[in-house]
Amino acid sequence: MKRLTLDEIAKLAGVSRATVSRVVNDYPHIKPEVRERIQAIITQTGFQPNLIARSLASDRSGIIGLVIPNTPRMVFTDPFFPTLIQGITRATNRLNITLSLFLFQTKDEEARTIRTILNTGLLDGLIITADRKEDSFVPKFVRHGVSFVLIGRPETNSEITYVDTDNVAGGYMAAEHLIKLGHHRIGIIGANENTAGDDRLIGYQKVLHDYGLALDPTLITFGDFSMQSGYEAMKSLLPANPDAVFIASDTMALGALRAIREAGLRVPEDIAVVGFDDLPPATQSDPPLTTIQHPIEQLGVTAVELLSKMLNGIDAPPTHTILPAKLIIRASCGAEQSEATQT
Amino acid sequence: MKRLTLDEIAKLAGVSRATVSRVVNDYPHIKPEVRERIQAIITQTGFQPNLIARSLASDRSGIIGLVIPNTPRMVFTDPFFPTLIQGITRATNRLNITLSLFLFQTKDEEARTIRTILNTGLLDGLIITADRKEDSFVPKFVRHGVSFVLIGRPETNSEITYVDTDNVAGGYMAAEHLIKLGHHRIGIIGANENTAGDDRLIGYQKVLHDYGLALDPTLITFGDFSMQSGYEAMKSLLPANPDAVFIASDTMALGALRAIREAGLRVPEDIAVVGFDDLPPATQSDPPLTTIQHPIEQLGVTAVELLSKMLNGIDAPPTHTILPAKLIIRASCGAEQSEATQT
DNA sequence: CTGAAAGCGCTTACAG
DNA sequence: CTGAAAGCGCTTACAG
Structure with missing residues (x-):
């Protein structure tokens, strides 16, 4: 099924592709009748912009990664991760963010995956489950300047944004x-x-x-x-x-x-x-x-919301969010x- | 941290960006000494191609989606999904595929997510867990010509590739x-x-x-x-x-x-x-x-392998893979x- | 075996 | 408020 492009919508509406782009992205200053005309064509044709092209042009992919290193709990007897994932996807769905999953069992997988995450420019940011103490890769992320939020208090570095249970x-x-x-x-x-x-x-x-x-x-x-x-x-x-x-x-x-x-x-x-x-x-x-x-699920929701803010706003100082236990x-x-x- | 580009590597190596691209992508016919020179620079600089740009140019993102609709098991008392995810990530890690996760709880989330999946061109293919019978969206995927493999036998359509336990x-x-x-x-x-x-x-x-x-x-x-x-x-x-x-x-x-x-x-x-x-x-x-x-984990591995083949090869006829129970x-x-x- | 060039589908200053 | 144009970083025929 051939996908529609911005240009084609522009042609149909008799405007430039820039204008269509502005309508799609909810720019404020568009003459109302033009906006409506374009909007009508968009809904009618079901046009959705190509995310890949948008990413390349805007340097934002709308994708965040969830990093789950091999951990003792990973055996999945424990519903911790499933529950967490539920909270995270609830938030990403709402915020229109795409979630990518990075699990690794072996050190080797870990090394390769980390390199990919860091160098391929695919991800806007990361959520990292800090379920063990010696996560050697966290400093790497800091050095590369990637935005991320940790789930679970890190052992030492307080310059890191995290959410945790009390x-x-x-x-x-x-x-x-x-x-x-x-x-x-x-x-x-x-x-x-x-x-x-x-x-x-x-x-x-x-x-x-x-x-x-x-x-x-x-x-x-x-x-x-x-x-x-x-x-x-x-x-x-x-x-x-x-x-x-x-x-x-x-x-x-x-x-x-x-x-x-x-x-x-x-x-x-x-x-x-x-x-x-x-x-x-x-x-x-x-x-x-x-x-x-x-509140495991809430931990996930909060992490996504925080990350989303970090990605949009100017970089605020690191936040430590502690949710109550019960x-x-x-x-x-x-x-x-x-x-x-x-x- | 400024990321390196193909052009910069090309400049360093004194060749064109096309040649570097060919080395990166393991093209066969490159003069050995040139290949080595470029390869050396790549490993030395740690260059990795920008996945977004590659996707736009090649119309392949290297990302597949895992779709888990709301199901009774989703309550996660059941280790079915965690185990499945484990198998899937093992395979995607090995094949260098990025996995995106699409969970939805409500019909509303489902509708929005499906539209995104279908129209934004982000994904090369899908793995869908068919854990309920009335998955209205599967026919939509068929109509749009998306490549996908089902985990679990679909109720009716035998034209669909799936893996299942016996x-x-x-x-x-x-x-x-x-x-x-x-x-x-x-x-x-x-x-x-x-x-x-x-x-x-x-x-x-x-x-x-x-x-x-x-x-x-x-x-x-x-x-x-x-x-x-x-x-x-x-x-x-x-x-x-x-x-x-x-x-x-x-x-x-x-x-x-x-x-x-x-x-x-x-x-x-x-x-x-x-x-x-x-x-x-x-x-x-x-x-x-x-x-x-x-063999839940194996189900995941097999699904990824199948999908990967579908995405690379010419489209083979639908396959039904049945793994033994024990x-x-x-x-x-x-x-x-x-x-x-x-x- | 290698390079020049077009093109993937968007965004976004810049002008007007 | 809108358009022409450059550019994001790759891939890939096409020539040679």
């Missing part, structure tokens, strides 16, 4: 909830792969300190976001006799719950559990799981969940 | 496994949202027929791929006294297992279960779940799984 508050709420239920020996299964894990631990430590509880190092364990690691961390935690545990990811919580069950303990009678994340209640087959929810108390499995929000 | 064989294997275990009243929780559901039911019916078992209509129920629908379907199935059940999706199986548990029945002693799909064993918290695995017998939850493959 993980410190999340960890705080989680442990505080357990404290208020009367627990004293509150363990944690943390994670140190990314700053989200760090921050959740910090929140946990903070609240224990605020409530005057001792920080028993034997109650602190780490996993790597996988279910298996949750299982093992819990096994190593049980000898320390926790009466409650905060698990910094629901995926790990699933593993931990298995360890608890295998030890013949009941949740929450023998050991209370608070998770973190946003696993669909679906997946939470077994025991009721109270959890800290982070404590979700689930009464029982599959039952309606009562939501208790805290800030 | 769902009939999958349904057959599932029920046959149960028959061989000695079960007689084998129920099914099917799905009729997509042809995968249809085919799995067909396989089930076929094997019952082959083994001379009666087809009791009260043993046939349907869900919509959601966990909740699995729960309800199982509740409606239990009065028919099945001694086994084949559930056409593992997500529904999770719901069904809950219904079974609530009825005070044990799996597999009271009722044996075979699922379908590829939920990570992780999520299968509770009872051991024997399942039919389909029976996975899980000995017990979390334990090592023994894989029994059948064809």
Whole structure:
């Protein structure tokens, strides 16, 4: 199907192609009747400008990239990325932005992809999921002057625009909830792969300190976001006799719950559990799981909006946007969940 | 960072820009020493051609779109799409293709997105997940002459290239496994949202027929791929006294297992279960779940390879590629799984 | 084997 | 308010 061009529309309307271009791009100063005449022809013919040509002429492609490096969560047990992608596409759809996806598993794929992203001029900007600490490529992007926003706090560089969940508050709420239920020996299964894990631990430590509880190092364990690691961390935690545990990811919580069950303990009678994340209640087959929810989808929406502003406006200083976390108390499995929000 | 152009490389090498272009694009007939000289400069400067300019000149963007319409599975409880995306990106990375993602939730988003895809000339081709039957937009793509391959068998049009899992064989294997275990009243929780559901039911019916078992209509129920629908379907199935059940999706199986548990029945002693799909064993918290695995990731890889061939070669006739399904017998939850493959 | 030149379909100062 | 024209950075017949 032969595609119409600006020139052809111009011919049909009896004007120059420049004028048609202005109408298409909503330029203010066009004589109303001319605008209408052209507009009519456009809607009638269904003309849409060739994006490639526009990109070349305007040096803007309208395409942004979503970069997801290989991460422990990438195994996709975790609905984190799917949910994030949902939020991102909702925003790009609304803003008429095209989204390109860059996943890489191996270092080799990573290197090639990064080079392509940087040098081919295809993308206006990037959204990068910073789900591990040692992302060597982020500095490269900075050096090349690419516009990007990170999802997740970067470990060091504060000159970078990012959006993140308030993980410190999340960890705080989680442990505080357990404290208020009367627990004293509150363990944690943390994670140190990314700053989200760090921050959740910090929140946990903070609240224990605020409530005057001792920080028993034997109650602190780490996993790597996988279910298996949750299982093992819990096994190593049980000898320390926790009466409650905060698990910094629901995926790990699933593993931990298995360890608890295998030890013949009941949740929450023998050991209370608070998770973190946003696993669909679906997946939470077994025991009721109270959890800290982070607004993953909103993270995606916000990231796109920020990037879009960066691309349009004059470059503002780097922004750090922190979205609130929320404590979700689930009464029982599959039952309606009562939501208790805290800030 | 100012990007280098073909012209600048040409100047550095003392040749014309046409020659550089030919080197970049691996044209055969270039004098070796010239090629080497240019190649050296290219690697040294890290030059990469501007993809936008190339696209405009060559009418090929190197970008393909992945279209995921709103589907019941889209809730992402189901790792189907994430896994698929993983396969697709593996292939696009290898073939040096850029992937754009088009998700839409609402009819409105759908309409706008489709128009953009069709008229802006950005994409070379499409991969479309055909996870529901009434995809009104597929005929539009056909009419516009876009190249695309479907993932999942379309309901009617056999003139379309698609890749799919052998769902009939999958349904057959599932029920046959149960028959061989000695079960007689084998129920099914099917799905009729997509042809995968249809085919799995067909396989089930076929094997019952082959083994001379009666087809009791009260043993046939349907869900919509959601966990909740699995729960309800199982509740409606239990009065028919099945001694086994084949559930056409593992997500529904999770719901069904809950219904079974609530009825005070044990799996597999009271009722044996075979699922379908590829939920990570992780999520299968509770009872051991024997399942039919389909090669989701391979589906993605194959789709990309096919599309790539269509875009390069002369248009071949429509191909229908069917990948084998596989029976996975899980000995017990979390334990090592023994894989029994059948064809 | 290589170069000069046209052209891909737009945008955008510049004039008027 | 509108048009003529240059230009974005490539590819690709066409000549030689």
